[in-house]
Amino acid sequence: xxxxxxxxxxxxxxxxxxxxxxxxxxxxxxxxxxxxxxxxxxxxxxxxxxxxxxxxxxxxxxxxxxxxxxxxxxxxxxxxxxxxxxxxxxxxxxxxxxxxxxxxxxxxxxxxxxxxxxxxxxxxxxxxxxxxxxxxxxxxxxxxxxxx
Amino acid sequence: xxxxxxxxxxxxxxxxxxxxxxxxxxxxxxxxxxxxxxxxxxxxxxxxxxxxxxxxxxxxxxxxxxxxxxxxxxxxxxxxxxxxxxxxxxxxxxxxxxxxxxxxxxxxxxxxxxxxxxxxxxxxxxxxxxxxxxxxxxxxxxxxxxxxxxxxxxxxxxxxxxxxxxxxxxxxxxxxxxxxxxxxxxxxxxxxxxxxxxxxxxxxxxxxxxxxxxxxxxxxxxxxxxxxxxxxxxxxxxxxxxxxxxxxxxxxxxxxxxxxxxxxxxxxxxxxxxxxxxxxxxxxxxxxxxxxxxxxxxxxxxxxxxxxxxxxxxxxxxxxxxxxxxxxxxxxxxxxxxxxxxxxxxxxxxxxxxxxxxxxxxxxxxxxxxxxxxxxxxxxxxxxxxxxxxxxxxxxxxxxxxxxxxxxxxxxxxxxxxxxxxxxxxxxxxxxxxxxxxxxxxxxxxxxxxxxxxxxxxxxxxxxxxxxxxxxxxxxxxxxxxxxxxxxxxxxxxxxxxxx
Numbered sequence: 001x002x003x004x005x006x007x008x009x010x011x012x013x014x015x016x017x018x019x020x021x022x023x024x025x026x027x028x029x030x031x032x033x034x035x036x037x038x039x040x041x042x043x044x045x046x047x048x049x050x051x052x053x054x055x056x057x058x059x060x061x062x063x064x065x066x067x068x069x070x071x072x073x074x075x076x077x078x079x080x081x082x083x084x085x086x087x088x089x090x091x092x093x094x095x096x097x098x099x100x101x102x103x104x105x106x107x108x109x110x111x112x113x114x115x116x117x118x119x120x121x122x123x124x125x126x127x128x129x130x131x132x133x134x135x136x137x138x139x140x141x142x143x144x145x146x147x148x
Numbered sequence: 149x150x151x152x153x154x155x156x157x158x159x160x161x162x163x164x165x166x167x168x169x170x171x172x173x174x175x176x177x178x179x180x181x182x183x184x185x186x187x188x189x190x191x192x193x194x195x196x197x198x199x200x201x202x203x204x205x206x207x208x209x210x211x212x213x214x215x216x217x218x219x220x221x222x223x224x225x226x227x228x229x230x231x232x233x234x235x236x237x238x239x240x241x242x243x244x245x246x247x248x249x250x251x252x253x254x255x256x257x258x259x260x261x262x263x264x265x266x267x268x269x270x271x272x273x274x275x276x277x278x279x280x281x282x283x284x285x286x287x288x289x290x291x292x293x294x295x296x297x298x299x300x301x302x303x304x305x306x307x308x309x310x311x312x313x314x315x316x317x318x319x320x321x322x323x324x325x326x327x328x329x330x331x332x333x334x335x336x337x338x339x340x341x342x343x344x345x346x347x348x349x350x351x352x353x354x355x356x357x358x359x360x361x362x363x364x365x366x367x368x369x370x371x372x373x374x375x376x377x378x379x380x381x382x383x384x385x386x387x388x389x390x391x392x393x394x395x396x397x398x399x400x401x402x403x404x405x406x407x408x409x410x411x412x413x414x415x416x417x418x419x420x421x422x423x424x425x426x427x428x429x430x431x432x433x434x435x436x437x438x439x440x441x442x443x444x445x446x447x448x449x450x451x452x453x454x455x456x457x458x459x460x461x462x463x464x465x466x467x468x469x470x471x472x473x474x475x476x477x478x479x480x481x482x483x484x485x486x487x488x489x490x491x492x493x494x495x496x497x498x499x500x501x502x503x504x505x506x507x508x509x510x511x512x513x514x515x516x517x518x519x520x521x522x523x524x525x526x527x528x529x530x531x532x533x534x535x536x537x538x539x540x541x542x543x544x545x546x547x548x549x550x551x552x553x554x555x556x557x558x559x560x561x562x563x564x565x566x567x568x569x570x571x572x573x574x575x576x577x578x579x580x581x582x583x584x585x586x587x588x589x590x591x592x593x594x595x596x597x598x599x600x601x602x603x604x605x606x607x608x609x610x611x612x613x614x615x616x617x618x619x620x621x622x623x624x625x626x627x628x629x630x631x632x633x634x635x636x637x638x639x640x641x642x643x644x645x646x647x648x
Contacts, residue, residue, distance in 0.1 A: 015319045022326050033608060037596075037600045042329065042596040042600075043340065046322055046325050047326065053315060069578075081570060084565055087549055088560075089559070104545075107545050110541070111538045119542075122539055122542055139202065
């Protein structure tokens with residue numbers, strides 16, 4: 001069997017998997033009756049609907065030609081997601097200034113055209129801008145430096 | 149006159165030095181972030197939401213309204229100068245707006261956009277003031293079944309307006325409803341789908357999801373495409389103030405746009421997007437000498453800009469009177485009100501008139517600031533647009549992170565941001581629009597609750613959804629919408645409209 005419409009096929013498959021996952025997980029909760037719906041009732045129905053919709057996408061995708069799917073470029077995805085994760089991990093222990101520096105320097109790796117020196121300058125500028133606007137002017141409670 | 153005394157009450161609440169200052173900051177920051185390419189009002193409002201948490205409810209709403217209008221106008225600026233719409237509702241503005249910019253008439257294009265928005269916003273604000281109170285009276289009589297069917301109708305509206313495959317849009321709504329159920333169940337207190345993570349007990353962070361899907365996922369997607377070079381019109385903005393002849397030519401376009409936008413904005417799933425598309429299409433049919441449309445006709449900027457602003461105003465009506473959001477931005481506004489301890493809906497509206505009328509007054513003030521701020525500051529936005537994307541995307545990322553974190557001051561929300569950015573990117577890649585998912589997320593718990601109550605009253609008989617006349621009418625309308633897009637002729641037309 002050949003996948004003739006990869007975009008629809010993988011999309012459908014994703015919805016099938018997620019729908020079934022919700023139905024299975026909802027088995028941990030009481031189903032109840034229509035008159036007295038338990039916490040499992042609504043998610044079970046919706047999960048079923050989602051899986052069914054997934055099928056209506058995935059099956060025709062085997063029969064009819066459709067949109068292709070380009071393989072994702074991993075560099076921007078990884079750089080951006082890792083940058084946010086590092087920011088989340090460093091914010092509490094090291095404070096905003098250092099965490100933000102890590103965020104911007106790592107995110108900069110996503111775009112090869114961004115020169116290292118530019119990235120450093122941008123980092124300094126954005127930290128100064130954010131501190132002035134968000135912390136000084138608008139008073140968001142954030143530690144700027146590590147608690148020593 | 150009742151409405152005059154009510155408006156006086158509203159202006160009494162809204163016009164204080166502090167409120168005006170926050171409105172001004174809101175419009176400024178909203179435009180600043182909205183101008184950034186690829187950042188629409190949803191991401192902008194989500195990003196700046198935390199700034200309003202420490203304010204009192206009226207001031208917070210005034211600032212948010214300012215942010216919203218600012219973001220919308222910022223999107224139009226980007227559309228005219230760069231030919232990249234900041235968001236879907238300014239797509240049509242790119243057609244004639246960018247053509248004008250290429251002819252060296254970017255100034256008048258930006259000017260008429262601001263003026264048309266202001267005129268339309270002022271009129272639509274009156275519409276909100278006139279129609280909300282009677283609608284709230286009616287809404288008080290709604291039964292749970294009616295609310296459930298109203299939400300079904302709203303979600304179907306969102307599906308019909310989403311671009312691309314309809315099956316994918318429906319699936320996105322259902323996925324959104326499911327994600328909305330994560331957290332503790334109001335009725336039984338059971339904590340669902342949290343995988344034992346305590347921070348998820350209060351549900352998925354709406355801001356993290358909105359910013360992941362509309363902000364970060366978009367950044368990743370743009371970086372991946374990156375080939376698409378932007379052509380910024382930098383030199384020769386020209387005089388911003390349109391000439392008298394320009395203005396005279398636009399009067400009726402603005403009037404038609406305002407009327408259409410006010411009407412369509414009320415519909416669930418409607419709001420700014422549908423309004424601007426419809427206004428442009430109508431204008432092409434109705435206007436005198438329509439052959440210039442597409443080549444920089446100023447009326448092709450005035451009409452959709454008037455319509456999208458009018459639609460943006462009147463989409464507040466279902467939110468304020470029924471507590472039901474008609475688009476993702478309104479969903480965020482509901483979130484903001486709930487953080488302030490106010491559950492929007494007919495009760496809140498009739499019991500706290502000062503808040504409702506304060507919001508109405510602040511809408512008008514927000515529109516006024518938009519005009520006053522943007523005509524002189526156009527040059528600044530132009531220079532901001534000339535900054536290359538490689539320097540802009542880290543800034544977008546930074547603002548997203550600060551916004552998500554400062555809602556709860558909890559780093560866990562940033563991990564949610566990572567998850568939803570990844571999910572948003574995958575879904576974008578698979579051709580799924582995020583807007584229906586976000587609406588589903590907000591409506592999920594409400595729909596479950598109303599269905600539960602409806603079936604409890606009817607002793608489990610689902611026929612209650614049809615025997616109640618209001619509920620039946622909403623379901624019929626939803627069905628009619630679905631059928632209408634299934635009919636091939638209309639379907640083709642929809643695809644053509646979406647392409648334009």
